[in-house]
Amino acid sequence: xxxxxxxxxYIQSLKQKKYRSQHNTFVAEGSKLIFDLMPHLSxxxxxxxxxxxxxxxxxxxxxxxxxxxTRAEIKKASxxxxxxxxxxxxxxxxxxxxxxxxxxxxxxxxDGVQDPGNLGTIIRIADxxxxxxxxxxxxTVDIYNTKTVQATMGALSRVNIHYANIVDxxxxxxxxxxxxxxxxxxNIYTKTLHPHGFIVMGNEGKxxxxxxxxxxxxxxxxxxxxxxxxxxxxxxVAVATAIVCSEFRRR
Amino acid sequence: xxxxxxxxxYIQSLKQKKYRSQHNTFVAEGSKLIFDLMPHLSxxxxxxxxxxxxxxxxxxxxxxxxxxxTRAEIKKASxxxxxxxxxxxxxxxxxxxxxxxxxxxxxxxxDGVQDPGNLGTIIRIADxxxxxxxxxxxxTVDIYNTKTVQATMGALSRVNIHYANIVDxxxxxxxxxxxxxxxxxxNIYTKTLHPHGFIVMGNEGKxxxxxxxxxxxxxxxxxxxxxxxxxxxxxxVAVATAIVCSEFRRR
Numbered sequence: 001x002x003x004x005x006x007x008x009x010y011i012q013s014l015k016q017k018k019y020r021s022q023h024n025t026f027v028a029e030g031s032k033l034i035f036d037l038m039p040h041l042s043x044x045x046x047x048x049x050x051x052x053x054x055x056x057x058x059x060x061x062x063x064x065x066x067x068x069x070t071r072a073e074i075k076k077a078s079x080x081x082x083x084x085x086x087x088x089x090x091x092x093x094x095x096x097x098x099x100x101x102x103x104x105x106x107x108x109x110x111d112g113v114q115d116p117g118n119l120g121t122i123i124r125i126a127d128x129x130x131x132x133x134x135x136x137x138x139x140t141v142d143i144y145n146t147k148t149v150q151a152t153m154g155a156l157s158r159v160n161i162h163y164a165n166i167v168d169x170x171x172x173x174x175x176x177x178x179x180x181x182x183x184x185x186x187n188i189y190t191k192t193l194h195p196h197g198f199i200v201m202g203n204e205g206k207x208x209x210x211x212x213x214x215x216x217x218x219x220x221x222x223x224x225x226x227x228x229x230x231x232x233x234x235x236x237v238a239v240a241t242a243i244v245c246s247e248f249r250r251r
Numbered sequence: 252x253x254x255x256x257x258x259x260x261y262i263q264s265l266k267q268k269k270y271r272s273q274h275n276t277f278v279a280e281g282s283k284l285i286f287d288l289m290p291h292l293s294x295x296x297x298x299x300x301x302x303x304x305x306x307x308x309x310x311x312x313x314x315x316x317x318x319x320x321t322r323a324e325i326k327k328a329s330x331x332x333x334x335x336x337x338x339x340x341x342x343x344x345x346x347x348x349x350x351x352x353x354x355x356x357x358x359x360x361x362d363g364v365q366d367p368g369n370l371g372t373i374i375r376i377a378d379x380x381x382x383x384x385x386x387x388x389x390x391t392v393d394i395y396n397t398k399t400v401q402a403t404m405g406a407l408s409r410v411n412i413h414y415a416n417i418v419d420x421x422x423x424x425x426x427x428x429x430x431x432x433x434x435x436x437x438n439i440y441t442k443t444l445h446p447h448g449f450i451v452m453g454n455e456g457k458x459x460x461x462x463x464x465x466x467x468x469x470x471x472x473x474x475x476x477x478x479x480x481x482x483x484x485x486x487x488v489a490v491a492t493a494i495v496c497s498e499f500r501r502r
Contacts, residue, residue, distance in 0.1 A: 121490060128475050128486055129475070129476045130476035158477070223500075224381070225380045226379060226380070226381045226409070227381050235376070236372050236489075238487075239372060239375075242486070242490040242493050242494055246473070246494045246498075249476045
C-alpha cells in the first residue's frame with residue numbers, strides 16, 4: 001500500500017495545534033525516536049520505508065495501521081527539512097496531576113516558554129534529572145509541536161507534562177518551597193535547596209511574569225563569572241534549567 | 252537610498268560559508284544584536300528601517316555604509332523566517348591563540364559540534380562563565396553561520412573562537428589537565444577539578460572521536476537521577492557544556 005494523498009494531508013495538518021487537538025494525535029519522525037516512543041504510547045499510523053521496516057523486526061507491531069512508503073512519499077508528509085526514514089502518528093497522552101507527587105517531589109513549572117526546541121530540551125533535562133512532572137502555563141508552546149517532540153529525543157514518554165493555570169496551582173501549594181531565578185536572587189551554589197517543591201522557569205524574553213513572581217518563596221541567581229561588564233544578560237532558558245536541576249540533584 | 256538587487260544578492264550569498272570566507276564577512280540580524288556587536292566588530296553594511304534608525308540615535312555611526320530600507324526590502328535580504336528590523340554585514344574577526352591563555356585559563360574545545368544553534372548557545376555559556384577561548388575542530392560548524400550568530404545573543408564579540416587541528420593542539424598541551432565527559436567517567440560533582448586546562452565536548456551523535464579521546468587525562472560523568480532504566484542516553488551537548496562549566500566555576 002502506498003501513502004495516499006489523504007494520509008499526507010492528515011499528517012501535514014498535524015503541524016497545526018488545532019488539528020492535533022481535534023484528533024488528539026501528534027507526529028514523531030525518524031525510526032529511532034518512533035521505536036523509543038512505541039512501547040509507551042498508542043500508535044495510530046506508522047509510515048515506514050521498506051528497508052527500515054526490514055531492519056526493525058517486529059518493533060512496529062503496536063501500530064494500528066502500517067504503510068510501506070518510498071522516501072519520496074515520506075518526504076511529502078514530513079514536517080522536517082530533512083525527511084526521515086519513518087513517520088508515525090501517536091495518540092496524545094494526558095496524565096492527571098497527583099497531589100502526592102507535587103508535595104513529595106521536585107516539579108518544574110514553565111511560565112510561557114515559547115521556543116519548541118527549548119521545551120523539548122527541558123523535557124530531556126527533566127528526564128535526566130529524574131523530575132517526573134512538568135506543569136506548563138496555558139500559553140507555553142504545545143509539547144506536541146513536531147519540533148518539541150523531535151528535541152525530546154524520546155524523553156516525552158518518560159516525563160508527565162501538564163498544562164494548567166500556574167498561578168492557581170502555585171497559590172494552592174504555597175506551603176511548598178517555590179523557586180525561581182532572578183538577577184537579584186541568592187547565589188544558587190551556596191543556598192540550601194529543599195529536595196521537593198517547585199522550580200519556576202520563565203519566558204525566553206520576559207522571564208517570570210509578575211503575578212507568578214509574587215508566589216516565588218525562594219529567589220535564586222546563577223552567578224556569572226564573566227570578567228567583562230557587557231556580558232550576556234541571561235542564559236538560555238533550557239541552559240538555566242539544566243544548571244538549576246543539576247544544583248538541586250547534586251546535593 | 253533603497254536596497255539594490257545586488258546588495259540583496261550579496262547578503263543572501265552570505266548564507267553560504269564559501270562566500271562568507273571569500274568576503275571575510277558575516278550577517279547579523281535584528282537591531283538589538285547588531286548594536287550589541289557594533290562596538291566590537293567592524294561593520295561593512297547596515298540595512299535598517301526608518302523607524303528603527305530614528306530610535307537608534309547614533310549607535311550606527313561605525314557602519315561603512317548605511318541603507319534605509321523598508322521592511323519588505325529587509326525581508327528579501329533576511330536569512331531568517333521572521334524578518335527583522337535591521338540586517339548588518341560585519342567583518343569576521345580572527346584572533347591568535349595565546350599560549351599564556353591556554354596554560355593559565357580554562358579553554359573549551361569542541362570536537363565536531365554540528366548544530367549551529369548548539370554552537371551559538373555554547374558561545375553564550377562560555378561568555379557567562381568567563382571562558383575566554385573556544386577552540387573548534389576544523390569540522391565544527393562555522394561560527395559565522397547566521398543561526399549560530401543569532402543564538403549567541405551578542406556573546407560572539409566577547410569570546411575568542413578559533414578553528415584548529417585539536418589533536419595537534421591537545422598533544423602540544425598534554426601536560427595540562429584535559430577533561431571530557433563519558434558514560435564511564437568519574438562523578439563530576441565529587442571530583443577535584445583544576446581551575447585551568449581544557450574541557451572537550453563532542454559531536455551531538457558520536458561524542459568525542461577516538462583520536463581525541465586518547466588525549467583526555469580526566470574522564471568525567473554527569474550522573475543521571477532518573478528512576479527508570481530507559482532514560483535518555485545523553486544530554487544535549489550545550490546542556491552538558493553548561494553543567495560542566497557550572498561545576499568548574501562554582502568551586
